[in-house]
Amino acid sequence: MLVLDGLSKRYGDIYAVADVSLEIPAGGFVGIIGRSGAGKSTLLRMVNRLAEPSAGRILVDGQDVTRLAGRRLHCWRADCAMIFQQFNLVGRLDVLTNVLLGRLQRTPGWRSLLKLWTHEEKAVALSALDQFDIAQVAAQRADSLSGGQQQRVAIARALVQEPRIILADEPIASLDPRNTKTVMDALLRINKHYGITVLCNLHSLDIARLYCDRLVGMAAGRVVFDGAPEALTDTVARDLYGLEAGEVMDAGPAPDTLPAALPQPVLA
Amino acid sequence: MLVLDGLSKRYGDIYAVADVSLEIPAGGFVGIIGRSGAGKSTLLRMVNRLAEPSAGRILVDGQDVTRLAGRRLHCWRADCAMIFQQFNLVGRLDVLTNVLLGRLQRTPGWRSLLKLWTHEEKAVALSALDQFDIAQVAAQRADSLSGGQQQRVAIARALVQEPRIILADEPIASLDPRNTKTVMDALLRINKHYGITVLCNLHSLDIARLYCDRLVGMAAGRVVFDGAPEALTDTVARDLYGLEAGEVMDAGPAPDTLPAALPQPVLA
Amino acid sequence: QDWKAKYPELVFALIPEENASGVTNRWTPFAEYLSKELGTKVTLRLANDYAAIIEGQRAGNIHIAYYGPASYARAAMTGVKTEPFAIEVNQDGTKGYHSVFYVRKDSPFQKVDDLKGKNLGLVDPNSTSGNNVPRYALSKMNIDPEKFFGKVVYTGSHENAVIALQQGTVDVAANWWNDENESSLRRMERKGMAKYDDYRIIFVSDLIVNSPFAYLSDLPDDLKAKIRTAFFKFAADKDAFNQIYEGKRQPWQPVDHSAYLPVVELIKFVDELRKQKRS
Amino acid sequence: MAPSITRLSDTQLDAMMRAYDGAIAAKRRQTILGFAILAVAVAIAAQVGEVDLGKFGANLHRFGDYVGRLAHLDSGAIVLSDVGEWFWGLRRWLWLLGETLLIAYMGTLMGALGGFMLCFFAARNLMGSAVVRFATKRFLEVCRTVPEMVFALIFVIAFGLGPVPGVLALAVHSTGALGKLFCEVVENIDMRPVDGVKANGGSWVEVVRFAALPQVLSNFASYALLRFEVNVRGAAVMGFVGAGGIGQDLIEAIRKFYYSDVSALLVLIVGTVMVIDLATERLRHALLGLERA
Amino acid sequence: MARRPRLSADPTAAAARHPALFRRVTRARIATVLVIAAMLGLFALGIVVLEFDGRRFVQGLFRLGEFVVFMVPPSTGNWATFMIYLHALAETVAIALLGTLLAAVPAIAVGFLAAENVVPQFVIHFLSRRFLDTVRGVDELIWALIWVNVVGLGPFAGVLAVASANFGAFGKLFSEAIEAADPRPVEGVASAGGGRLAAIRFGLWPQVAPVIASQVLYYFESNTRSATIIGIVGAGGIGLHLAEQIRTLEFQHVSALVLMILATVAVIDWLSTLLRFSIIGRRETVG
Numbered sequence A, B: 001m002l003v004l005d006g007l008s009k010r011y012g013d014i015y016a017v018a019d020v021s022l023e024i025p026a027g028g029f030v031g032i033i034g035r036s037g038a039g040k041s042t043l044l045r046m047v048n049r050l051a052e053p054s055a056g057r058i059l060v061d062g063q064d065v066t067r068l069a070g071r072r073l074h075c076w077r078a079d080c081a082m083i084f085q086q087f088n089l090v091g092r093l094d095v096l097t098n099v100l101l102g103r104l105q106r107t108p109g110w111r112s113l114l115k116l117w118t119h120e121e122k123a124v125a126l127s128a129l130d131q132f133d134i135a136q137v138a139a140q141r142a143d144s145l146s147g148g149q150q151q152r153v154a155i156a157r158a159l160v161q162e163p164r165i166i167l168a169d170e171p172i173a174s175l176d177p178r179n180t181k182t183v184m185d186a187l188l189r190i191n192k193h194y195g196i197t198v199l200c201n202l203h204s205l206d207i208a209r210l211y212c213d214r215l216v217g218m219a220a221g222r223v224v225f226d227g228a229p230e231a232l233t234d235t236v237a238r239d240l241y242g243l244e245a246g247e248v249m250d251a252g253p254a255p256d257t258l259p260a261a262l263p264q265p266v267l268a
Numbered sequence C: 001q002d003w004k005a006k007y008p009e010l011v012f013a014l015i016p017e018e019n020a021s022g023v024t025n026r027w028t029p030f031a032e033y034l035s036k037e038l039g040t041k042v043t044l045r046l047a048n049d050y051a052a053i054i055e056g057q058r059a060g061n062i063h064i065a066y067y068g069p070a071s072y073a074r075a076a077m078t079g080v081k082t083e084p085f086a087i088e089v090n091q092d093g094t095k096g097y098h099s100v101f102y103v104r105k106d107s108p109f110q111k112v113d114d115l116k117g118k119n120l121g122l123v124d125p126n127s128t129s130g131n132n133v134p135r136y137a138l139s140k141m142n143i144d145p146e147k148f149f150g151k152v153v154y155t156g157s158h159e160n161a162v163i164a165l166q167q168g169t170v171d172v173a174a175n176w177w178n179d180e181n182e183s184s185l186r187r188m189e190r191k192g193m194a195k196y197d198d199y200r201i202i203f204v205s206d207l208i209v210n211s212p213f214a215y216l217s218d219l220p221d222d223l224k225a226k227i228r229t230a231f232f233k234f235a236a237d238k239d240a241f242n243q244i245y246e247g248k249r250q251p252w253q254p255v256d257h258s259a260y261l262p263v264v265e266l267i268k269f270v271d272e273l274r275k276q277k278r279s
Numbered sequence D: 001m002a003p004s005i006t007r008l009s010d011t012q013l014d015a016m017m018r019a020y021d022g023a024i025a026a027k028r029r030q031t032i033l034g035f036a037i038l039a040v041a042v043a044i045a046a047q048v049g050e051v052d053l054g055k056f057g058a059n060l061h062r063f064g065d066y067v068g069r070l071a072h073l074d075s076g077a078i079v080l081s082d083v084g085e086w087f088w089g090l091r092r093w094l095w096l097l098g099e100t101l102l103i104a105y106m107g108t109l110m111g112a113l114g115g116f117m118l119c120f121f122a123a124r125n126l127m128g129s130a131v132v133r134f135a136t137k138r139f140l141e142v143c144r145t146v147p148e149m150v151f152a153l154i155f156v157i158a159f160g161l162g163p164v165p166g167v168l169a170l171a172v173h174s175t176g177a178l179g180k181l182f183c184e185v186v187e188n189i190d191m192r193p194v195d196g197v198k199a200n201g202g203s204w205v206e207v208v209r210f211a212a213l214p215q216v217l218s219n220f221a222s223y224a225l226l227r228f229e230v231n232v233r234g235a236a237v238m239g240f241v242g243a244g245g246i247g248q249d250l251i252e253a254i255r256k257f258y259y260s261d262v263s264a265l266l267v268l269i270v271g272t273v274m275v276i277d278l279a280t281e282r283l284r285h286a287l288l289g290l291e292r293a
Numbered sequence E: 001m002a003r004r005p006r007l008s009a010d011p012t013a014a015a016a017r018h019p020a021l022f023r024r025v026t027r028a029r030i031a032t033v034l035v036i037a038a039m040l041g042l043f044a045l046g047i048v049v050l051e052f053d054g055r056r057f058v059q060g061l062f063r064l065g066e067f068v069v070f071m072v073p074p075s076t077g078n079w080a081t082f083m084i085y086l087h088a089l090a091e092t093v094a095i096a097l098l099g100t101l102l103a104a105v106p107a108i109a110v111g112f113l114a115a116e117n118v119v120p121q122f123v124i125h126f127l128s129r130r131f132l133d134t135v136r137g138v139d140e141l142i143w144a145l146i147w148v149n150v151v152g153l154g155p156f157a158g159v160l161a162v163a164s165a166n167f168g169a170f171g172k173l174f175s176e177a178i179e180a181a182d183p184r185p186v187e188g189v190a191s192a193g194g195g196r197l198a199a200i201r202f203g204l205w206p207q208v209a210p211v212i213a214s215q216v217l218y219y220f221e222s223n224t225r226s227a228t229i230i231g232i233v234g235a236g237g238i239g240l241h242l243a244e245q246i247r248t249l250e251f252q253h254v255s256a257l258v259l260m261i262l263a264t265v266a267v268i269d270w271l272s273t274l275l276r277f278s279i280i281g282r283r284e285t286v287g
């Protein structure tokens, strides 16, 4: 059970997240949707304490995560894997090492510091990479990969962490349909098999509807929708994204109808 | 008329792009699709000479772009605006200045180097930002923006360039549905109204089908499909992405049917 | 006078003496006095390295310079057109100081000859009293230090030489010595770093001529005369003069190049040593 | 006017323009104020520094005087005419150079290790505790502010004459200098990998090892090698502790006006500097592009 | 809460498929070990050649304490001396400021010339780097003598000597900072049709400015505290007093002077932090 209680984050005068309260039972697959800049990334970053909340508490099974420090904070972070929107790989290390960083909490310090991973660990990391079709680039430097490859490395890293919660910040933004499916399937599988909670920022409503048990809609830092995917009617979605009535979700109007609907261009 | 003639790019032993030949008439809206790592980004980067082709030529209206240098190369680059997958903004400059960089070719050097933009230039840049709903962050530093905001800044920069060709590398990867629509509509508008050629890497087949006149499918650096969107049948698409028969495009299977269809799990 | 137009500013440059502090404060009044007396601006410059003063005088930028004896000789030998006109005089009327060899008091050594195979501590290759004079003196005794002594080490400073002796790194150390009351060892004793009576002097060198004041040779004669007059007039004023030297010196006396011929000899000897090194 | 952009009306723009200009103005004012202060400071400094451009221009031709003298042997011939005579002390000098390199190496290595261990504690973006940061910074300042000479003297009294006190003085000073430079490199790193490793549950040491270190290694190497170079040239301390070295021979030659020796030694030292610089370049590129393929 | 997933995989199968990744002995690892061994070997050689003596070292450590006693309490004797020192310090700061700036401005230009990612022509950046090496290799004392020839003794010669001695180091450091910059913003500017100047101004400059600022400030600090060169050319300054007091063994003065310089250095350091963080922006720290 993950409880967010009145969580806020302020940058200067702007509230990136404002007074968010949520209860997320263990084993849920929660999609967080909302416009760009709504505060979705900031919310996830607060859950694993990469951003310090300006106000509010985060409770996990009754324990206050906002109070953790030192070794117990590291353990909590290892328990909730984060997949970053911008991947946050270490560009100058090779891909396999990047994935193995997910094992830091489970490896004695001296061994990891010398990069002396066991065969067992390397095998796990490689099979995670293999699962996403990128085992062949394991020895390359992370910053020489294509965008989608980097994103998959980040996901593999999160999986080898063996977390209790996964926080995924647009994990499929740079992926093609096939990889989108592979990644979402993997998240769904570990969610269903092991009851691991997944919190996932998503831009594609179709994907969100397909995979999530529950959707949370954010706007300007606040929660404005919270319910089952079915409850997210087109009207609600239009409100959330500020779309005009009649506009189709996840797609623009058919090309031939479009030019008429254009705003007035100024020609010069 | 943009002609790619036997274009290749090699990194070490790997061909990122291998022997690509294409003819793109002026005013086309071409979508480039393909799996992650297929070489889409590399292809676009070669067109505006950010990556030097290992072999082949690029002809624009009969002129060989691969031979350009100095001032004429800069003019060519100003003529073909690029929207990068990773945005490539100057993080330490404010948003408006980032957009105004699109005007470099049109501003006398001494004025731009001193950042002395005219009122008119700023007005254009602000309008472009406003079109994508981010005029309010104009004074913020680019690296403090959310992912989607950065992407829109990059698009605004491309538009103020008044290009003849737009090269867009996954311009909507980090965008929510509404912004996706805004951006694709804007690209479509300038394509239709002004006959500006658009080359656009896309991951979403639905979007690609909706907006593009023509689709080019790439796999392992080669062109494996080239035709009208209608010609991209599910069978062809499945081949392109290596999906299994029966799998729906742009979405995973419904959650309840899923666990059965899992690939071999690494998780045991 | 036409030289006033030609020399709107005269530069008077000093090197800090090896063994005194507060040089600027002590000399500033004198520079002001010179300005008044000569009727032209006199700028006081203190340079930490005499090479800079030699170069400056060579370029004609320094009109009056206070040199050490060896640095004056070096300037004269390398073709700087400079002329000494006044010399410092010690309290007891002598015009020089000495280089000495110290040994530890409890050691058996009584003269240099006893030290065969022992270690000699010099100061640094540029030091007059800590290197050049001792070597010159040894060569007069027909001693080649490199062969005679077990090891010859440069200790880096006069104080370091004493410390090295104290610690037994060397058995004999060269050092400067004015008289019973003024030497680096006395100074260290005052700081509590060493005891004067723990050491014995086994050799005292010939007199090393004191520091001269020298002006550019091609200054106009009347200007030179005026400078000389100003200097000696000042030296006659006991109070002002004692402020510069804290009462440790008698008034300056006139001097000319001939007084420095022995030092030039010494410098020539030092240059010879360099030529020997090559063979 | 860009055709593809719908220009907003001036009334709409007005508010935005004002908001933007307002936000920028604050920063611009700060910048202008900064430059104004700097200009005043420079003007005052020029006064104190007795800057006299007229004299500079009039006498600039003398720039070559000294250099010209360096190019001649005692006999008056140009140095290149008799290279054997010019480099008469080559064997001794090479020996000294080797010794100096060894001393500088020891001092730099110890200093670099010291600076390396301390810099992460002084970096604002990695060390949360202000107390630790403050203490580390002040310690580094003491290390580099107390003159090498003073350390040398202390170490001479403690350890006796010879290279040892020199090496230690160099090490202490290098620790202070490198610690500060390293610390600023660390403060400049990209923080995303840091977030990444933190999110994996990495401890502080692991964050440093896996997120910071790969980003800073090339810079560290180049600073350390620059320091090495400085230490090779740093004659003063070595002379002071009686360890000699090539630098002291150079100073001696300068002070005794053995012009051709000065130029010969300079050639050796400049050559050494070039070799070190080339090595730095290779090392840095290797670290920057570590298996880029 | 939830069951924890257990990951497991068959190492032998994985090793069979990716033998290169499972090799314990790799080229990189051998190289690392060899380099470290060589460095340690050289260090050991140094210990032998330079006659490090462990016993004396330990004894010496005890004697260190005695010495410090000479230095306390720090004192300048009287107020007048203190004011003189303060004045000399101000003078030194002024000269160091001017010298550092005078070195930095041309060094920025040469730094760009010497950076491989700005000037790809090998000859140009090779020559500019060797030029910088030469400037750096020439001893400070020689620079001082050269400038004394031109402008005579005095602070101006000090400014010029400081500038020439720093120029070589700046050029090298700047060019290396430029080479280490992130290429993506530069690509962004180039793709918008910016010329080389624009790419430097907008793509590189914002990235390297904080690095350059911190290096300039560091050298400013360094020139202030080790101002021997200023003393050599007769510009006075705190360095001269310090050298004098060390030579005459006035240790209380030495420690007082050091404290004064320390305070100045701390102020410069504080300014430097302020300036740098106003350029890079503040960021949260690792908790």
Ligand SMILES: Nc1ncnc2c1ncn2[C@@H]1O[C@H](COP(=O)(O)OP(=O)(O)OP(=O)(O)O)[C@@H](O)[C@H]1O
Pocket: A011, A014, A015, A016, A034, A035, A036, A037, A038, A039, A040, A041, A042, A043, A085, B144, B145, B146, B147, B148, B149, B174, B176
């Ligand atoms: N470090 C920061 N400094 C200042 N403002 C910030 C910072 N980080 C985020 N913000 C602001 O907080 C708001 C929320 O940002 P956040 O990254 O959480 O949005 P998001 O919902 O993830 O958007 P996207 O879908 O585009 O990634 C934005 O307006 C952003 O500009």
Ligand SMILES: Nc1ncnc2c1ncn2[C@@H]1O[C@H](COP(=O)(O)OP(=O)(O)OP(=O)(O)O)[C@@H](O)[C@H]1O
Pocket: A144, A145, A146, A147, A148, A149, A174, A176, B011, B015, B016, B034, B035, B036, B037, B038, B039, B040, B041, B042, B043, B085, D292, D293
């Ligand atoms: N600088 C580089 N060095 C080495 N390999 C590279 C480099 N840049 C790209 N590659 C390789 O070239 C291939 C094509 O990369 P590219 O970025 O063009 O893919 P993409 O089609 O854009 O993929 P994505 O959809 O994931 O962005 C990839 O296998 C990538 O690893």
Ligand SMILES: [Mg+2]
Pocket: A040, A041, A042, A085, A169, B146, B147, B148
């Ligand atoms: Mg986000």
Ligand SMILES: [Mg+2]
Pocket: A146, A147, A148, B040, B041, B042, B085, B169
């Ligand atoms: Mg790509």
